Amino acid sequence: MSGLDQFIAPTKAGDVRRIGDVKGAATGWLIDQIRNRHQGPILMLCNDSESASRIRREIRFFAGDSLPVMLFPDWETLAYDSFSPHQDITSTRLETLYRLQGLKSGVIVVPASTAMQRVAPKEFVSGNVFWLEKGQQLDADMMREQLIDAGYNLVDTVYEHGEFAVRGAIIDLYPTGTSAPLRIDLFDDEIDTLRTFDPETQRSIEQIERIRILPAREYPFHSKAIDGFKQRWRQRFDVDYGNCPIYQDISSGLAPAGIEYYLPLFFEQCSTLFDYLPESTLVIQQKGILEAASQFHNSVVSRHSERQGDITRPILTPDELFLTPDALASDLKRWPGIRLNPESEEVKPGRENIGATEPPSLSTSPTAAEPLRPLANHLESASTPVLILAESAGRRESLLTQLQAM
Secondary structure, eight states: OOOOTTOOOOOSTTOEEEEEOOOTTHHHHHHHHHTTTOSSOEEEEESSHHHHHHHHHHHHHHHGGGSOEEEOOOOOSOTTOSSOOOHHHHHHHHHHHHHHTTOOSOEEEEEHHHHTBEEOOHHHHHHTOEEEETTOBOOHHHHHHHHHHTTOEEOSSOOSTTEEEEETTEEEEOOBTOSSOEEEEEETTEEEEEEEEOTTTOOEEEEESEEEEBOSSSSOOSHHHHHHHHHHHHHHOOSOGGGOHHHHHHHTTOOOTTGGGGGGGGSSSOEEHHHHSOTTOEEEEOTTHHHHHHHHHHHHHHHHHHHTTOTTSOOOOHHHHBOOHHHHHHHHTTSOEEEEOSSOOOOBTTEEEOOOOOOOOOOOOTTSSSTTHHHHHHHHHOSSOOOOOOSSHHHHHHHHHHHHTO
């Protein structure tokens, strides 16, 4: 691949370049090249969640460990569903939102539908972070209340993100945004040790000196936040809230399944992912982003139409929960951008091609006499080295044996 020798990444809002011939895994290679020409983070906007996961893997393959690559995941629920996203998804989302606010470099990969989603304001994420460190004074009762206010669930045994348990002078906690739970050993009112542990075996792994604690949910759940939710509910919905299970659950201090689709009722005003981006961010788009956004918006409108008649579960409008395609297009104009095209672009200022080609079709048939013949033929005719990746060492040896026998 070539075509980037003279490429200069755009830096001004609304300045959009186009790059063609971006086929196969060329997106990952291209982003690794662009990050060396851009001083700041990169937002990779994808058409769907499947593309986002694939492109993230491709970027990490080409960039290795030298570049932070974060995925801002979808909730993996349909609009207005009456169940909540998995706690691990919430953990990843909150970790990403927190890191974005001070990000100097790296790549954030996000599906278009997820970028359209309204999220908690920056002040909520940054203002509800606290740190624990060895030797720190800690009141166990106050810690319990602080964790509950931050949305953590008190349980007997900690297994998942957002849970904590108290056993005498030991507090187990699975903080949002971490890969392992934490065991806090107290000596009187002082943190004696901080240790990560395996949630399956409950055995300690390693000692640490300091750790950051993020909120467990994407919305506040202390008494003041609950009062605010109830007030906005009564202002927003003209229904008998005494017959609304969601309102009654919130009033009782319970977070009902699907409460995420009432997020705007917890805040005076929500934000979007774009509000979290540093000013130096470069936005790269797959071809067809606005078409994907329109399809998603239409599906949300359809689901709203199907569910809006239930007076025991009134719902917010699509525009209260998501950006419209026009609003997304308007937000994208706030940033310098690059639009990718799998087809060739007409070469002129602001448009160029990288010369990537589709990989050959090397499908195999297990029942054929020589199932790897297409691959063998390709290796024989290839003018450049070919890299073959195997799932395991055993699979690699099997491939070598079959190829050597041909």
